[in-house]
Amino acid sequence: MEKGKMTKIALALIVVLMVGMLAGCGGGGGNKSSNVEDKDELIVATAYDAKSLDPHAVNDVASSNVMLQIYDTLVTIDGDGNINPSVAETFEQVDEVTYKFTLKKGIKFHNGEEMKAEDVKFSIERAANSPAIAHIFGDIDTESFEIADDYTISFKLNNPNTGFLSSLAHTGGSILNQKAVEAEGDNYGMKPVGTGPFKFVNWAKGDRVELEKFADYHGDEPKFSKMVIRVIPEPTNRTIELESGGVDVAYEITTNDISRIEENEDLQLSRMIDNQIQYLGFNNQKEPFNDIKVRQAISYAIDTTSVVETVWRGVGKVAEGPMAPNVKYADHSIEVHEYNVEKAKELLAEAGYPDGFKTKLWTNEKQERVDMATIIQSQLKEVGIDVDIEILEWGAYLDSLSKGEQDMFIIGWTCQTADPDLALYGPLSQETLGAGANFSFFIDDEVNDLLIKGRRIEDSPEREAIYKKIQNRVVEQAPWVFLSNGEAVVGSAKYVKNLELTPFGYHPLFKIYFE
Amino acid sequence: MIKYIFRRIVMLIPVILGVTFIVFSLMYITPGDPARLVLGESAPDEAVQQLREEMGLNKPFLVQYGNYIKNLVVNRDIGISYVTKRPVMQEILSAFPATVKLAGLSIFFAIIIGIPIGIISAVKKYSFFDNISMIFALIGISMPVFWLGLLLILLFSVKLKVLPASGFSSFKDMILPAVSLGAQSVAVITRMTRSSMLEVIRQDYIRTARAKGQKEKVVILKHSLGNALIPIITSIGLQFGGLLGGAVLTESIFSIPGIGRLMVESIKMRDFPVVQGSVLFIAISFSIVNLLVDLLYAYVDPRIRSQYS
Numbered sequence: 033m034e035k036g037k038m039t040k041i042a043l044a045l046i047v048v049l050m051v052g053m054l055a056g057c058g059g060g061g062g063n064k065s066s067n068v069e070d071k072d073e074l075i076v077a078t079a080y081d082a083k084s085l086d087p088h089a090v091n092d093v094a095s096s097n098v099m100l101q102i103y104d105t106l107v108t109i110d111g112d113g114n115i116n117p118s119v120a121e122t123f124e125q126v127d128e129v130t131y132k133f134t135l136k137k138g139i140k141f142h143n144g145e146e147m148k149a150e151d152v153k154f155s156i157e158r159a160a161n162s163p164a165i166a167h168i169f170g171d172i173d174t175e176s177f178e179i180a181d182d183y184t185i186s187f188k189l190n191n192p193n194t195g196f197l198s199s200l201a202h203t204g205g206s207i208l209n210q211k212a213v214e215a216e217g218d219n220y221g222m223k224p225v226g227t228g229p230f231k232f233v234n235w236a237k238g239d240r241v242e243l244e245k246f247a248d249y250h251g252d253e254p255k256f257s258k259m260v261i262r263v264i265p266e267p268t269n270r271t272i273e274l275e276s277g278g279v280d281v282a283y284e285i286t287t288n289d290i291s292r293i294e295e296n297e298d299l300q301l302s303r304m305i306d307n308q309i310q311y312l313g314f315n316n317q318k319e320p321f322n323d324i325k326v327r328q329a330i331s332y333a334i335d336t337t338s339v340v341e342t343v344w345r346g347v348g349k350v351a352e353g354p355m356a357p358n359v360k361y362a363d364h365s366i367e368v369h370e371y372n373v374e375k376a377k378e379l380l381a382e383a384g385y386p387d388g389f390k391t392k393l394w395t396n397e398k399q400e401r402v403d404m405a406t407i408i409q410s411q412l413k414e415v416g417i418d419v420d421i422e423i424l425e426w427g428a429y430l431d432s433l434s435k436g437e438q439d440m441f442i443i444g445w446t447c448q449t450a451d452p453d454l455a456l457y458g459p460l461s462q463e464t465l466g467a468g469a470n471f472s473f474f475i476d477d478e479v480n481d482l483l484i485k486g487r488r489i490e491d492s493p494e495r496e497a498i499y500k501k502i503q504n505r506v507v508e509q510a511p512w513v514f515l516s517n518g519e520a521v522v523g524s525a526k527y528v529k530n531l532e533l534t535p536f537g538y539h540p541l542f543k544i545y546f547e
Numbered sequence: 548m549i550k551y552i553f554r555r556i557v558m559l560i561p562v563i564l565g566v567t568f569i570v571f572s573l574m575y576i577t578p579g580d581p582a583r584l585v586l587g588e589s590a591p592d593e594a595v596q597q598l599r600e601e602m603g604l605n606k607p608f609l610v611q612y613g614n615y616i617k618n619l620v621v622n623r624d625i626g627i628s629y630v631t632k633r634p635v636m637q638e639i640l641s642a643f644p645a646t647v648k649l650a651g652l653s654i655f656f657a658i659i660i661g662i663p664i665g666i667i668s669a670v671k672k673y674s675f676f677d678n679i680s681m682i683f684a685l686i687g688i689s690m691p692v693f694w695l696g697l698l699l700i701l702l703f704s705v706k707l708k709v710l711p712a713s714g715f716s717s718f719k720d721m722i723l724p725a726v727s728l729g730a731q732s733v734a735v736i737t738r739m740t741r742s743s744m745l746e747v748i749r750q751d752y753i754r755t756a757r758a759k760g761q762k763e764k765v766v767i768l769k770h771s772l773g774n775a776l777i778p779i780i781t782s783i784g785l786q787f788g789g790l791l792g793g794a795v796l797t798e799s800i801f802s803i804p805g806i807g808r809l810m811v812e813s814i815k816m817r818d819f820p821v822v823q824g825s826v827l828f829i830a831i832s833f834s835i836v837n838l839l840v841d842l843l844y845a846y847v848d849p850r851i852r853s854q855y856s
Contacts, residue, residue: 163594237641238804264713264802272712427579427817458589467592
């Protein structure tokens with residue numbers, strides 16, 4: 033063959049290959065429609081693997097998401113924040129610190145044992161001694177358990193805490209079988225035994241957890257018999273698996289993929305603002321941030337709405353105050369803080385920094401936080417504040433934050449129960465400075481007194497007033513610039529019904545049915 | 548021969564000591580507190596201190612390292628994961644099969660594609676086929692594995708819907724990851740085969756073989772390839788050893804729970820025992836692969852075989 037012809041063929045081949053590659057980049061496609069009536073298995077794609085299935089060993093959303101399907105708690109919280117009995121038939125707060133539970137009879141663990149008061153004592157005591165959930169259960173008086181009979185148990189707290197009942201609905205309050213825990217020892221986290229709607233079958237670490245319907249479940253029988261929770265870290269892959277019918281539900285759909293799911297007629301999108309807040313914190317004890325005028329000036333200088341819209345592109349919402357909107361007693365009258373460069377300059381001048389100053393802004397490598405930091409950097413330049421962004425790896429970040437070396441920093445906080453106490457006490461009280469999550473070293477006696485009072489008095493208009501007062505006081509004192517609230521964005525096939533989202537990031541998948 | 552193998556195994560001891568010491572020091576000086584990471588940002592300080600005590604993190608560096616080595620030598624135990632509380636060995640053994648499967652398939656793919664192309668390219672030097680395959684080899688070496696992986700997913704999972712985008716249980720699941728991970732090895736092996744073959748084909752004994760009227764097929768596959776094999780095996784061995792160390796990007800893109808992902812997750816969580824154990828495990832497997840490659844030389848080349856006796 034002559035040489036010119038060869039070259040032509042070669043070129044043609046390359047063109048064909050290129051076109052083939054580009055064609056691969058086109059839009060989405062349809063879904064395989066299998067027979068929904070016969071469907072007996074739910075496959076869910078999550079971003080992270082569970083760390084352990086021992087409710088007292090860990091406290092992360094991925095683990096809780098699996099444990100919620102396996103375990104029951106004494107009480108549960110419904111979508112409106114009401115506390116309902118679960119394995120407890122009735123519950124009662126006897127006095128300020130004493131709680132009494134009457135258990136349902138005949139509840140079986142997955143190993144066939146009956147659940148009795150001893151198991152509850154064992155579980156709650158174990159929770160109280162667990163460092164991972166100490167901020168939720170650490171205040172239980174472990175000497176105070178009283179078992180009246182197999183189905184009646186009471187115990188006390190060291191200090192009154194109104195949010196405690198809703199804490200019991202956290203997966204850390206799961207009821208475990210004493211025998212199973214003791215038999216497995218250190219390996220219990222891999223072999224959980226609960227009383228929940230699904231029992232544990234197998235866990236291929238990093239890949240999937242397999243669960244099976246528990247025939248003797250005491251509540252409503254699940255409508256399908258097998259649940260597989262798969263770990264797919266790459267966000268695009270979760271969407272692709274959803275599109276191609278490989279999974280029925282996919283968690284954490286990213287902004288890029290939202291429209292692909294919305295436009296696909298075989299898929300649906302469920303969304304819920306969660307209990308997380310991302311904020312820009314100041315080190316309130318360090319110059320110049322110990323001056324309220326400087327903090328307010330920076331608030332005025334940041335156009336939060338544009339920061340959040342640019343970075344999160346339609347997922348989540350702009351934060352208004354220190355508490356996410358779905359937490360009980362969130363003050364919805366608080367508005368997003370004003371953006372006013374002139375006012376910011378004025379305040380800076382009053383504080384003695386007419387030409388601004390040089391400072392550092394820390395964040396970990398989470399992309400959205402880095403992006404927010406970059407925009408904030410350029411906005412603060414307008415008022416003369418010269419910001420140096422430092423990106424720290426998560427482990428180092430937490431370490432340095434608790435030592436108080438920071439100037440400004442971006443971090444998030446999630447309220448893991450429905451009670452406002454957990455939303456505010458950790459990041460704002462004087463008891464938790466630094467290591468306990470008050471990374472802004474915010475010391476304000478009024479807020480602190482109210483926080484303590486708030487956790488002690490029972491739910492009432494007075495309690496509501498206290499928490500609203502705290503929120504307004506924090507807004508006024510500006511220890512943080514409130515940035516954004518997160519959102520659970522979950523994609524699922526159209527035939528998936530009754531997918532209930534919670535603001536905690538883990539969801540009762542056992543309630544799903546197919547239609 | 549046995550003596551040689553034994554000597555090589557003994558040489559693993561300094562390797563193990565060196566690797567553990569380096570990793571241990573690096574983890575020690577890295578900022579970030581494992582106890583704090585296990586418990587999360589909301590845990591009170593006392594709880595973190597208590598856990599540090601339990602983990603033995605309050606002890607001086609040398610004491611910690613000494614305890615680790617003692618445990619390793621005396622109990623052959625590499626510890627318990629800080630995060631999952633499971634024995635590290637179990638963690639590694641549950642991640643390693645996926646990695647072996649992925650590495651094995653990738654290298655298999657690389658061999659069956661790379662060697663034949665390399666041979667043909669060498670035999671038909673500067674031909675159209677040679678040029679095209681060298682261009683592709685160049686692309687293969689230069690293309691980032693995650694990008695190739697994503698393109699393959701787009702084409703085969705999204706557009707054509709013939710292969711799954713994630714998972715690792717069936718052979719079908721493994722095709723895309725193996726191809727994208729193997730692409731670079733294909734390129735390396737192709738080029739190595741070509742250059743090694745070219746070297747050999749020029750030799751006098753090949754001319755002699757041809758002169759005595761040997762069939763071209765035999766000249767190429769037996770006389771030439773046989774003599775060209777040593778550097779090819781070396782590069783295959785190195786590639787395979789490297790792949791056994793885990794392919795974090797490929798494992799992440801295709802959701803394969805291999806040792807690469809295990810290690811990155813553990814580094815993030817400062818799960819020292821798991822990091823330490825995985826690195827140790829990888830170092831040993833790498834050394835073993837190297838040993839096997841060296842032994843394979845003896846099998847392939849009688850001249851080397853004679854040195855062992």
